[in-house]
Amino acid sequence: MTLAPTLRTSLIFLAIALAGLMVADISITAINPWRDLGRFFLGMVTPDFFSYQGLATALLRTVAFAFVGVSLGATFGFLLALAFRWRAVRMGCAFVRAIHELFWALIFLQFFGFHPLTGVLAIAIPYTGIFAKVYSEMLDETDPEPGRTLPPATGAWLTFLYTRVPQCWQQLCSYTAYRLECGLRSSAILGFVGLPTLGFYLEASFSQGLYSEAGAMLILFYVLIATIPLWLRRPLLPAYIVAAPFFLGDGFPIVWGNVTRFFTSDIVPAPLRHGEGMDGLLVWLADVAVSDALPGLWHTLVLTQVALVLSGIIALGCFPLISKHFTGPVRRTGGHVMLVILRSTPEYVLAYILLQLWGPSMLPAIVALALHNGGIIAHLVGRQSSTLQLRPDAPRGFGRYSYELVPRLYRSFLALLFYRWEIIMRETAILGILGIYTLGFYVDSAIQNIQFDRALLLIVFTALLNLVIDKLSRTIRARLALQTLPTC
Structure with a gap:
């Protein structure tokens, strides 16, 4: 099979992500984000263990x-x-x-x-x-x-x-x-x-x-x-x-x-607890859908699609750092350390750190999700690239990257990316607890207001959304004949 279907699918997802980026809130609201970022990195290089x-x-x-x-x-x-x-x-x-x-x-x-x-x-x-x-x-x-x-x-x-x-x-x-x-x-x-x-x-x-x-x-x-x-x-x-x-x-x-x-x-819906019957229940369900579920769904989908594509871009840019076809042992060690840090840091922790430094918006969540998942995919693709054998006359530098390795690795890369899609969706929803208007924000707000019936309904809605994304991911992988479960 040619790469045309995979490239066509990639371009569709890229277009969706660009459209999502145009409507996403990616502003930096902190007064002096670079000073705060510098203080954070200073803390990382001067840790206080005692x-x-x-x-x-x-x-x-x-x-x-x-x-x-x-x-x-x-x-x-x-x-x-x-x-x-x-x-x-x-x-x-x-x-x-x-x-x-x-x-x-x-x-x-x-x-x-x-x-x-x-x-x-x-x-x-x-x-x-x-x-x-x-x-x-x-x-x-x-x-x-x-x-x-x-x-x-x-x-x-x-x-x-x-x-x-x-x-x-x-x-x-x-x-x-x-x-x-x-x-x-x-x-x-x-x-x-x-x-x-x-x-x-x-x-x-x-x-x-x-x-x-x-x-x-x-x-x-x-x-x-x-x-x-x-x-x-x-x-x-x-x-x-x-x-x-x-x-x-x-x-x-x-x-x-x-x-x-x-x-x-x-967790019993409020209208049923108060004896309002089915009419009251329908009004309550409509209110949850309009005021919480639909806005949360929209922001969750926008953030997910942007983070998904950015994860792929980071993975394609970083996998050469640990590939034997591009760097020596010393540089590969540095690349491995960097990717270990990226994939070991939970998205929630990284998003929390960036929110403290940049202020509340979608940008910290997008960057956190992309760095973590991009690091995971780059690690797996980089390991796979080192197992490939190249011709003695294979080009070097960018030619080796673009004409030799990426075409041979792209299908595995795409399988991994689609495999992470549903995972990114799960993490996007939960990042709402940090104040981003995804579904988790409305779940947390309902719990804070002691509306457990509302919160549980939104959690169920979040689970159903993840099931839909998982099914869609499997369908796309099947149609593109990509590996269903990456063996890594």
């Missing part, structure tokens, strides 16, 4: 929440993967993974409060849906032939455990380790809603202008992510999993009456 005594505890709790949440998600996800052929299971998993971890945290906060269970479930529930989907795909790709060689009396479970699981065991372990890295980022940002992880202390440092203290926290988080291959050893995993719950902290006790009231009263 000013805050609770930093080690914050890191331990960040790791603990990640381990417990990911362990539960992997366990239940594997069990659901065995029944993933059932439509009800697939739909349920798709729905729970479409809701961002912070949205789950906001829900559980309303009745569990600042209890460790809030953070654990906020990670475990969406990760269960993600694990179920990916594990089932890995199991489906195994060869069924070895199972036919076993004695006829062998049960289905023994056949499954001895023939199918060993074939994909390495893939299952690799993907679970990758998900743990994602869980560390998810755990860190849970601090922004009050849980005692790294984000809580990072927000406190930024709000007080303590950039050296904030820089120390970020550097330690980068080191934690970068050294995962060193401390995440398979023999130590049981010890980590057993020890993790003891480092979650105590939190406040759960008031079970709040749990009952939340499910029996708080």
Whole structure:
């Protein structure tokens, strides 16, 4: 197949992003953004690791929440993967993974409060849906032939455990380790809603202008992510999993009456609680749609499309930094460090930092999403480019980039970009909590106004939007014959 369909699709998305950029609010409202940006970078190069005594505890709790949440998600996800052929299971998993971890945290906060269970479930529930989907795909790709060689009396479970699981065991372990890295980022940002992880202390440092203290926290988080291959050893995993719950902290006790009231009263639509009947319910639904859902949807879509295309541009511009066809070992090391920083920094944290420096607008969110996702795609494309063999007479410099490598990598690049589309949409919605008028802004506003019925409806609407984008992404990848799930 020629590149014409992929290029045509790329140009369509580029045109949509340019149109979105024309209507997006990308103003810088800070009085002196460059001075603030300079103070932030000064804090990064002069970190203060000893000013805050609770930093080690914050890191331990960040790791603990990640381990417990990911362990539960992997366990239940594997069990659901065995029944993933059932439509009800697939739909349920798709729905729970479409809701961002912070949205789950906001829900559980309303009745569990600042209890460790809030953070654990906020990670475990969406990760269960993600694990179920990916594990089932890995199991489906195994060869069924070895199972036919076993004695006829062998049960289905023994056949499954001895023939199918060993074939994909390495893939299952690799993907679970990758998900743990994602869980560390998810755990860190849970601090922004009050849980005692790294984000809580990072927000406190930024709000007080303590950039050296904030820089120390970020550097330690980068080191934690970068050294995962060193401390995440398979023999130590049981010890980590057993020890993790003891480092979650105590939190406040759960008031079970709040749990009952939340499910029996708080989330029931107001017209039904007040006996206004179906007419009142329809008026209420129309009000939510016009005043909250539609404006939030518009801003979410605009921001997503601009960030998606900018992520692709950054990825295409940065992957040569780690490709053996362009740079030597020293420069590649520098490129790897830069991409590790970009892909390790959660979008929410980066957007929060840029909002403090530039002021409230779509620009910090666009840049944060593009840098994070562009860094991830650049890392994967750069690794793939180093595996390609070039002719002895291949051109150098820009000719090698534009005529040799990009045409050979473009389809994989596009598959990765469309694979990140739904993820960017999820992150765009949640960035509304920071004050950007995406769907998360209206969810957070409803919660602040103690309108939990309104907030839950908007969260459901956000999940449905993510499902639509995921379906559209799969359709486009199928029509362009792109790889459905990038094997990276």
